[in-house]
Amino acid sequence: MVGGARFDAPKFDSAVTARLARRATLRRSVALASDFRYEQTDPALFYGNLAVDTAALVDDVYVGATGRALDGAVILDVGGGPGYFADAFARVGARYLSVEPDPAEMHAADLQVHGSVRGSGTALPFRTSSVDVCMSSNVAEHVRDPWAMAEEMLRVTAPGGIVVLSYTLWWGPFGGHETGPWHFLGGERAARRYARTHGHEPKNRYGKSLFAVGASDGLRWATTTPNGELLSAFPRYHPRWAWWLVRVPVVRELLVSNVVLVLRAVR
Known part of the structure; x- marks a missing residue:
């Protein structure tokens, strides 16, 4: 128990994930994993x-x-990089905005993304209650204080709007990113080994741009923040029949790989 709230048995079997559950097949999971x-x-x-x-x-x-599709919704992507997601959200009718702190990342793919802003996820340069959806994909593990970023995501989301926060778990198979699986022996040790082996530092440097974040850390925040209501928590890349893993402490840290937290913004 933390602050009177249970965070070791999150919800996921609800209307919020009913549509996704139909698509969360083994075929989808294998295709996503193979792309890594x-x-x-x-x-x-x-x-x-x-x-x-x-x-x-x-x-x-x-x-x-919400009972509404994304068509016409304003969506903010925190840590949007060069804007790979822009076209996909445009195709579903959303107005896509993104924020990215690293100018090199913003221009890495030579994409022209209107509405892309340079700024920090922990101090978002957007007005309070200015977007319908605020999302972040595989960014929290790269932020020294990810829950400060998560609170900012709730701040800029209009009451009743949705925050979707997805991040990679440190103790999962991809937690060390390119330094894995040696991160299981320690993040700093894995980074030094990578530098010795490849002759240069890893892109994701432990302690500077990569941090150890667990599923329980996110669930603890999501169930205790006064600014959001946790609607659902589920593994991002798993088929529906394996979603139960996110309910089991310790096991989820090793086998879930990436957790999705869905919250409704409240004031």
Whole structure:
């Protein structure tokens, strides 16, 4: 128990995830997992496929939570990088905005994304209650204080709007990113080994741009924040029949890989 709220048995079997549950098949899971090998060698392929799946996921949970599709909604992508997700959200009719702190990341793919702003996720340069949906995909593990970022996401979301926060778990198979699986022996040790092996520092440097974040950390925040109501928590890449894993402490840290938290903004 934390602050009187249970965070070890989150909800996920609800109307919020009903549409997504129908798509959360083993075929989808295998396809997404197979794309990970292209993350650094062919990022356009990797992020292009991920963008299509992410837009569908966000649309599914938004319909479940509000009864409305994303068509016409204003969506803010925190840590949007060069804007790989922009086209996918445009295709579902959303007005896509993004914020990214690193100018090199913003221009990494030579994409022209209108509405892309340079700024910090922990101090979002947007007005309070200015967007319908605020999302972040695989960013929280790169932020020193991810829950400050999460609170900012709730702040800029209009009351009744939805926050979708998805992040990679440290003790999962992809927690160390390119330094894995050696991160199981320690993040700093894994980073030094990568530098020795490859002759340069990893892109995701432990302690600087990569941090150890667990499922329980996010669930604790999501069930105790006064600014949001946790609607659902589920594994992002797992088939529906494996979603029960997110309910089991310790096991979820090792086997869930990436957790999705869906919250309704409240004031």
